[in-house]
């Protein structure tokens with residue numbers, strides 16, 4: 001369970017977070033979305049003990065991220081945006097170091113590594129140096145490393161960036177599997193369909209403030225069910241309709257080319273942030 005209370009973060013003149021309040025339930029798969037620079041990574045850095053807030057509080061399973069930082073860190077695992085494995089070391093060696101940092105005993109580490117390498121389906125590469133692995137395999141090693149100390153919350157900061165669609169979908173299956181084991185998952189991504197597919201609830205952050213929060217289905221329903229895209233003076237304009245009949249009545253009045261489709265979460269992103277999605 002994650003609780004965030006009136007969190008702000010200021011870097012000199014930049015207000016990265018302007019008062020974020022959030023409650024993520026135990027076992028929930030929660031997506032935290034927003035344009036570049038909206039404050040997603042800053043939030044994760046504060047929650048995982050890598051940065052201090054300017055004001056406000058946050059707790060992971062009841063442990064305060066500042067005053068009980070060690071206990072709070074034990075509650076969570078982090079898969080950061082950048083690949084930060086030791087590339088000269090093997091897969092097993094990378095996981096082993098993480099286990100040592102969390103004071104896991106040798107036998108406990110060995111058993112957990114075997115379990116996790118099966119879990120993320122990379123056991124056949126266990127003794128390969130990380131530098132020989134593809135981007136998708138490296139991500140899976142990073143997920144395994146983050147799960148090494150059996151955290152109750154997993155933070156994933158853009159876990160599929162730069163991966164091809166097939167590999168991204170394998171990571172999605174893995175994330176679902178992790179949630180099904182009871183872990184709370186807090187995910188940021190620029191692939192909005194990833195959040196639409198995976199998340200129980202989604203928060204949209206814009207300029208350091210949460211501007212919308214709900215289930216993907218209810219967020220989309222606020223706009224309607226159907227969307228009509230049309231190019232007007234070189235810009236894409238989208239109109240939303242509550243049902244197909246209403247959209248059809250509108251189409252009869254239109255000239256030029258347009259396309260009708262189902263409303264998706266990307267429409268919500270654009271409508272609440274006023275910005276286009278930039279992967």
Ligand SMILES: Nc1ncnc2c1ncn2[C@@H]1O[C@H](COP(=O)(O)OP(=O)(O)OP(=O)(O)O)[C@@H](O)[C@H]1O
Pocket residue numbers: 011014015016034035036037038039040041042043
């Ligand atoms: N260490 C830092 N020093 C100064 N400014 C920073 C620092 N880290 C982040 N910022 C600024 O804080 C704001 C929020 O950044 P943050 O990285 O949290 O956004 P983000 O939503 O994760 O962006 P992205 O989607 O591009 O990863 C941005 O304006 C960013 O430039």
